[in-house]
Amino acid sequence: MHKSAQGLTACHECDLLIDQVPTTPGQDAICPRCRARLYYTTINDTERSMALAIAGLILFIPANMFPILTLKVLGKSQSEVILNTALSLFDGGLFVVAILVLLFAIVVPLMQLILLLYISSSLHFKWGGRLLRYAMHGYQHLHGWGMLEIYLLGTLVSIIKLKDIANLEIGLGLYSLAALIIVFTLSSIMFNHHQIWHQIDVHRSDRAGSKP
């Protein structure tokens, strides 16, 4: 018989069996065969994630309320917020594309921020967190489906395409969007899912132990 799984781990990319060594902050455990990053330690990760989630939720409002771009031709002007992109595609009959834009540029980023706030605050304040597992699964599966940075690049391409034809004004929405993207990038760097699962485990057993 083999020894128990204690002290061992496996690479999630190549399934190599590895002895689990502790890491200090700043150190990464790397798979010796495929060079995948296995796990690492971060300090104050729930606190930082919570701060970023709150900042993101605040920035989400101006990014969606204020116009990204305004087009002015012959005294007429047309403004655009993110939601318009999906709505005008829908009006034009491209239903599938409209739904995808709605999901990738609005719904998924909002869901990510709400889930991140829920996960980090319930771990930080040791709240109930009955849905922590589901929230973590949801958050992990949404990774890569929020596409605000691609939307921003799309805006830049549109500006260059239209700049010879019409006058364009950059709105407050575009600056908020850029700030929101920075928050998203930081939160995905900060988010240490390996460590969070461990904290959820500890959190669950604490609560099970405290019950009378």
Next chain:
Amino acid sequence: MTDQPAFQSARNAGYLLCIECNKLHDIQHEGYHCDRCGAALHSRRPRAITQSWACLIASVLLLLPANMLPIMTFKSFGKGDPSTIISGIIDLMEHDMLFIALIVLIASIVVPALKIIGLTILLLTVQFGWSTNLRQKTIMFRLVEWIGRWSMLDIFVIGILVALVQLGSIASIEGNQGATAFAAVVLLTMFSAISFDTRLIWDNDFYRHEHRHEDRQ
């Protein structure tokens, strides 16, 4: 212990890793649920290769309408000017916007093409048990997975232009069904990459090690 190959997979050693929360379990838990995160436990993603192939083949078929049908139409004073992905890029180049033409070319033509080629190589690797350049192939997978979403660029550009250029009879832009086909291509290649399991390509490495081991005896 010295008789064992240099690298041993968790599966060969009698373990399996929960792919959701990275907890190591005994291999006998295959098909059960992880006690930490509740996900179903599998040593390798079930039906990974079938699902990945299915999405990939569907996306290759949809490349045809995506590139042949117009993605949007520029209308001015009653005259319509439909453009496909490629004619849009040529148009940008003719207007001396080479840099932006290059970005759109990379996002809408080069990335989907490289993704499809890359995934085909990876799937063939698993299917035929090729054991060369496994580390390069893993890096290629990470690249394919990361870069795939950037193909949505053209879709967002269409959406923004349609929303912005609505000046009645003077000028307006409307989207066409080519965009739907292109969005489906991007979505299907992303699903194909998600369905794939990189641990399958490294299984070939173990076979090689075991055969070497037998040769020596």
